Amino acid sequence: MEVKSRAPGKIILAGEHAVVHGSTAVAAAIDLYTYVTLRLPLQSAENNDRLTLQLKDISLEFSWSLARLKEAIRYDSSTLCRSTPTSCSAETLKSIAVLVEEQNIPEAKIWLTSGISTFLWLYTSILGFNPATVVITSELPFGSGLGSSAAFCVALTAALLASSSSDKTHCDGWSSLDETNLELLNKWAFEGEKILHGKPSGIDNTVSAYGSMIKFCSGEITRLQSNMPLRMLITNTRVGRNTKALVSGVTERAARHRDAMNSVFNAVDSISKELAAIIQSKDETPVTEKEESIKELMEMNQGLLQSMGVSHTSIDTVIRTTVKHKLASKLTGAGGGGCVLTLLPTLVLGTVVDKVVEELEAIGFQCFTASIGGNGAQICF
Numbered sequence: 001m002e003v004k005s006r007a008p009g010k011i012i013l014a015g016e017h018a019v020v021h022g023s024t025a026v027a028a029a030i031d032l033y034t035y036v037t038l039r040l041p042l043q044s045a046e047n048n049d050r051l052t053l054q055l056k057d058i059s060l061e062f063s064w065s066l067a068r069l070k071e072a073i074r075y076d077s078s079t080l081c082r083s084t085p086t087s088c089s090a091e092t093l094k095s096i097a098v099l100v101e102e103q104n105i106p107e108a109k110i111w112l113t114s115g116i117s118t119f120l121w122l123y124t125s126i127l128g129f130n131p132a133t134v135v136i137t138s139e140l141p142f143g144s145g146l147g148s149s150a151a152f153c154v155a156l157t158a159a160l161l162a163s164s165s166s167d168k169t170h171c172d173g174w175s176s177l178d179e180t181n182l183e184l185l186n187k188w189a190f191e192g193e194k195i196l197h198g199k200p201s202g203i204d205n206t207v208s209a210y211g212s213m214i215k216f217c218s219g220e221i222t223r224l225q226s227n228m229p230l231r232m233l234i235t236n237t238r239v240g241r242n243t244k245a246l247v248s249g250v251t252e253r254a255a256r257h258r259d260a261m262n263s264v265f266n267a268v269d270s271i272s273k274e275l276a277a278i279i280q281s282k283d284e285t286p287v288t289e290k291e292e293s294i295k296e297l298m299e300m301n302q303g304l305l306q307s308m309g310v311s312h313t314s315i316d317t318v319i320r321t322t323v324k325h326k327l328a329s330k331l332t333g334a335g336g337g338g339c340v341l342t343l344l345p346t347l348v349l350g351t352v353v354d355k356v357v358e359e360l361e362a363i364g365f366q367c368f369t370a371s372i373g374g375n376g377a378q379i380c381f
């Protein structure tokens with residue numbers, strides 16, 4: 001039996017980090033996906049006593065015998081229930097860490113450790129100690145602010161849940177999940193993100209699972225219907241960083257300067273709400289005027305992210321380069337490097353965009369555009 005799944009990455013238009021502290025944020029799915037192929041072997045097949053994970057983009061394979069998994073992860077798989085997502089306990093995470101360590105991940109790829117731990121947790125929690133080969137590929141850059149960790153959790157969980165569901169109707173092409181399955185998928189993916197982000201808000205897994213564009217506040221989701229064109233240039237500074245460390249840095253700063261940081265988070269909340277209202281507004285305001293407002297909101301949000309301590313000199317370089325051409329930019333995702341968004345207003349000339357891209361790429365950054373607000377998680381049998 002084989003099932004495939006895919007889940008998109010995302011951009012955060014406003015509200016990253018503050019959303020972890022209860023503020024509103026606005027995010028949209030992008031058309032760059034993480035793909036999972038899950039193969040369950042026949043009883044009689046070779047390798048029916050192993051769990052194998054293949055990360056195709058980086059040509060790495062990890063494999064565990066089921067006996068070793070059962071010995072190390074000491075929970076009773078008969079008590080696990082795919083329909084009630086639970087958190088990975090510190091004790092289980094420790095046992096999983098031992099299993100990951102045994103795989104001798106190359107030092108240069110050590111950042112994969114948390115991803116592989118998350119894989120083992122989600123797999124054994126949903127499918128128990130059953131043999132399989134799981135193949136993963138991704139169009140998303142890892143650890144760059146485009147939600148690679150959430151897309152990984154959502155795509156993996158979608159394949160795991162689909163393979164264990166009674167409804168395996170063959171379909172041609174990708175099909176979306178129904179509301180009940182989406183909700184379950186999103187809850188499991190959130191548990192996976194907890195291993196990767198430490199204290200996630202849940203916005204990344206939610207927008208990856210549901211797709212489209214959402215306003216998100218303390219777990220409450222509002223799907224947004226955009227009533228204006230929204231084009232963003234995405235610049236990957238290629239500066240690596242880790243979301244978990246950045247999130248905990250902001251939490252520590254918030255503990256040191258409670259009142260000041262609460263004011264920052266409140267300001268971000270207002271920015272996100274205003275941004276969502278502009279995007280959805282059906283009034284007669286000309287698009288150019290709406291774009292001017294979004295531009296200003298992005299600049300303000302970037303200033304507040306700077307004051308949270310999550311910007312980076314590479315991000316400042318992108319901002320300086322784009323502002324010369326009267327374009328506004330802000331970091332997206334956790335910051336500290338990673339990706340930057342630049343609003344491309346409808347009237348901006350193609351020649352100006354080409355010039356900006358040329359300048360940014362000459363510095364060593366990578367620029368691309370992506371379609372915003374598309375599909376969420378999908379499966380294919």
Ligand SMILES: Nc1ncnc2c1ncn2[C@@H]1O[C@H](COP(=O)(O)OP(=O)(O)OP(=O)(O)O)[C@@H](O)[C@H]1O
Nearest residue numbers: 111112115143144145146147148149152243333334
């Ligand atoms: N396809 C994948 N295969 C294995 N691990 C992955 C994959 N995608 C992401 N990961 C794991 O997620 C980690 C990156 O997550 P992180 O949250 O730091 O960045 P991000 O999700 O890309 O950015 P942001 O959280 O800011 O949107 C990687 O170091 C890796 O452990």
Ligand SMILES: C[C@@](O)(CCO)CC(=O)[O-]
Nearest residue numbers: 016017200201202333334
């Ligand atoms: C930085 C953060 O706000 C967004 C990362 O894409 C973390 C989170 O919400 O989990």
Ligand SMILES: [Mg+2]
Nearest residue numbers: 147149150243
């Ligand atoms: Mg992430």
